Amino acid sequence: MFKYKNGTTILEAAKKVNIDIPTLCFLKEINEIGDCRICVVEVEGKRGFATSCIQKVEEGMVVHTNTAKVIEARRTVLDLILSNHDRECLTCVRNGNCELQRLAQEFGVTDIQYRGERNKHEIDDKSPSIVRDFNKCILCRRCISTCKNVQGIGAIDCTERGFSSCISTFENHSLNDVNCTFCGQCIQNCPVGALKEKDNTSLVWEKLKDEDTYVVVQTAPAVRVGLGEEFGLPIGTNVAGKMVTALKRLGFDKVFDTNTGADFTIMEEATEFIERIKNHGVLPMTTSCCPAWVRFVEMNYPDLLDHVSSCKSPHQMFGAIIKSYYAKKNNIDPSKIFVISVMPCIAKKFERTREDMQGTGFDDVDAVITTRELARMIKQAHIEFVELPDSGFDNPMGEATGAAAIFGVTGGVMEAALRTAAEILEGKKLERLEFEQVRGEQGIKKACLNIAGKEIKVVVVSGLNNARKVMDDMKNGKADYDFLEVMACPGGCIMGGGQPIKSSKTRNVVNVFKKRSDSLYSIDEKSAIRKSHENPYLKQAYKEYIGEPGGHEAHKLLHTTYGAMKKYRI
Ligand code: SF4
Numbered sequence: 102m103f104k105y106k107n108g109t110t111i112l113e114a115a116k117k118v119n120i121d122i123p124t125l126c127f128l129k130e131i132n133e134i135g136d137c138r139i140c141v142v143e144v145e146g147k148r149g150f151a152t153s154c155i156q157k158v159e160e161g162m163v164v165h166t167n168t169a170k171v172i173e174a175r176r177t178v179l180d181l182i183l184s185n186h187d188r189e190c191l192t193c194v195r196n197g198n199c200e201l202q203r204l205a206q207e208f209g210v211t212d213i214q215y216r217g218e219r220n221k222h223e224i225d226d227k228s229p230s231i232v233r234d235f236n237k238c239i240l241c242r243r244c245i246s247t248c249k250n251v252q253g254i255g256a257i258d259c260t261e262r263g264f265s266s267c268i269s270t271f272e273n274h275s276l277n278d279v280n281c282t283f284c285g286q287c288i289q290n291c292p293v294g295a296l297k298e299k300d301n302t303s304l305v306w307e308k309l310k311d312e313d314t315y316v317v318v319q320t321a322p323a324v325r326v327g328l329g330e331e332f333g334l335p336i337g338t339n340v341a342g343k344m345v346t347a348l349k350r351l352g353f354d355k356v357f358d359t360n361t362g363a364d365f366t367i368m369e370e371a372t373e374f375i376e377r378i379k380n381h382g383v384l385p386m387t388t389s390c391c392p393a394w395v396r397f398v399e400m401n402y403p404d405l406l407d408h409v410s411s412c413k414s415p416h417q418m419f420g421a422i423i424k425s426y427y428a429k430k431n432n433i434d435p436s437k438i439f440v441i442s443v444m445p446c447i448a449k450k451f452e453r454t455r456e457d458m459q460g461t462g463f464d465d466v467d468a469v470i471t472t473r474e475l476a477r478m479i480k481q482a483h484i485e486f487v488e489l490p491d492s493g494f495d496n497p498m499g500e501a502t503g504a505a506a507i508f509g510v511t512g513g514v515m516e517a518a519l520r521t522a523a524e525i526l527e528g529k530k531l532e533r534l535e536f537e538q539v540r541g542e543q544g545i546k547k548a549c550l551n552i553a554g555k556e557i558k559v560v561v562v563s564g565l566n567n568a569r570k571v572m573d574d575m576k577n578g579k580a581d582y583d584f585l586e587v588m589a590c591p592g593g594c595i596m597g598g599g600q601p602i603k604s605s606k607t608r609n610v611v612n613v614f615k616k617r618s619d620s621l622y623s624i625d626e627k628s629a630i631r632k633s634h635e636n637p638y639l640k641q642a643y644k645e646y647i648g649e650p651g652g653h654e655a656h657k658l659l660h661t662t663y664g665a666m667k668k669y670r671i
């Protein structure tokens with residue numbers, strides 16, 4: 102006998118006793134609407150089938166989860182979904198990682214029962230970040246719940262009725278032309294290939310072939326704790342060494358670490374924050390390293406843009422450094438350099454196209470690919486990733502601190518900035534580097550710190566719905582804090598729109614955030630240098646080329662101006 106709390110669903114109760122019930126539209130705590138009915142079960146004494154993801158257990162209830170009748174009913178649901186689905190599995194980006202395909206295999210589907218008219222939709226690939234192909238949509242509504250409830254955006258919704266039902270935007274405009282922030286969380290939660298990132302791997306292959314181009318790649322902190330999952334390694338495994346070896350084998354001329362760029366960001370952001378504190382500048386200051394967050398402010402709170410730091414994000418800063426300081430020092434023509442960023446993010450594809458991201462006169466970054474796209478390239482090259490030996494990033498641009506490593510997790514930018522700001526303001530070394538108050542998965546974290554005799558209040562937010570609450574407070578004059586970190590993706594970049602996609606089944610039993618974030622904190626703990634301002638490469642770069650943090654050259658290369666609906670080039 103098992104005791105269950107009131108409100109426990111049949112699905113949850115079954116999981117507790119290791120009974121597997123298939124699901125499709127269900128996504129724990131995000132989309133629990135009982136819509137697709139693949140999870141039906143029989144309940145003794147009740148007519149018809151019960152939908153286990155929403156039906157609550159009751160005292161004395163007897164449930165049958167796998168009778169022949171139940172299996173037939175689920176099979177019919179599946180047949181109906183497949184009858185209106187574009188079944189081009191071989192050429193689908195989700196081939197091998199599709200929840201519909203897995204169910205079809207599990208149910209032994211070898212033929213399509215119902216054939217007839219199918220809906221035809223135009224593919225929306227206008228944006229630099231995201232492609233919608235609703236010929237593959239199964240109307241599970243996970244993307245709607247994600248966009249509306251998790252992100253508080255509501256860029257997409259269900260329109261029409263019956264056979265004509267489809268997921269659409271306002272007047273069916275491209276996502277490019279509505280209030281989408283390009284956070285990519287809907288891609289993460291789509292069970293099939295109806296939503297995907299804009300693939301830029303062909304361009305990267307082309308540049309790798311071109312002997313006249315100096316092809317530099319940089320990789321964000323979150324990529325190293327996600328990439329291994331695409332090759333069957335445990336969630337959160339740190340594969341930095343194998344990743345660098347793979348990138349070298351793919352033929353990149355230099356493999357650099359965006360963590361170095363993150364150290365530059367901290368130097369500039371901490372300097373800007375200290376200046377705002379000392380000179381009574383606009384407070385609270387908010388971070389600016391998440392392009393989906395910046396786009397969100399530009400579209401929703403343009404009057405509050407002066408709160409946003411003028412710093413570029415780490416990979417943009419690093420691109421500008423590569424095409425200026427690094428190019429000059431190594432006597433390379435910057436027009437021949439092609440910088441590729443490997444990011445956990447699809448919004449960074451949009452960010453690199455912004456007209457305000459050309460610190461050297463050239464694009465800071467020439468292409469952005471996601472963790473998933475890099476995995477695809479490694480697979481296309483038939484590199485046995487798991488068997489690869491470790492290699493180190495190319496130096497000196499591979500030099501980075503533990504502070505930079507934690508940029509990939511919510512609270513990490515704040516913690517890294519506090520390490521530097523506190524030491525500069527107090528004029529002495531911190532006894533303890535960890536700021537536990539800003540760690541963890543909660544969507545809004547607040548802390549009050551005493552730094553150099555002054556009370557500094559900070560807030561850390563992840564997920565745009567949470568950001569909206571905080572921004573509404575700011576708009577209404579209720580913001581009583583000094584520094585705000587916002588990451589659009591719940592949990593931060595480790596859970597970004599470009600990271601490996603985990604099925605709802607996996608997410609039901611594994612805390613993906615915890616595994617990936619533990620891995621990043623472990624990299625920080627093991628780092629020889631854990632504060633950005635102690636990075637020797639940065640000290641040299643400022644001394645030899647940039648001058649002072651926050652100075653004239655720093656502003657030219659590393660800062661920008663954000664403005665309402667700034668133009669970008671596709
Ligand atoms: S990318 Fe983000 S904002 Fe855009 S539709 Fe998807 S969830 Fe909504």
Ligand code: SF4
Binds near residue numbers: 239295
């Ligand atoms: S686009 Fe994907 S997540 Fe959205 S309803 Fe269609 S299948 Fe579901």
Ligand code: SF4
Binds near residue numbers: 283284392393394449
């Ligand atoms: S949180 Fe990270 S991955 Fe998500 S949109 Fe922002 S920068 Fe990109």
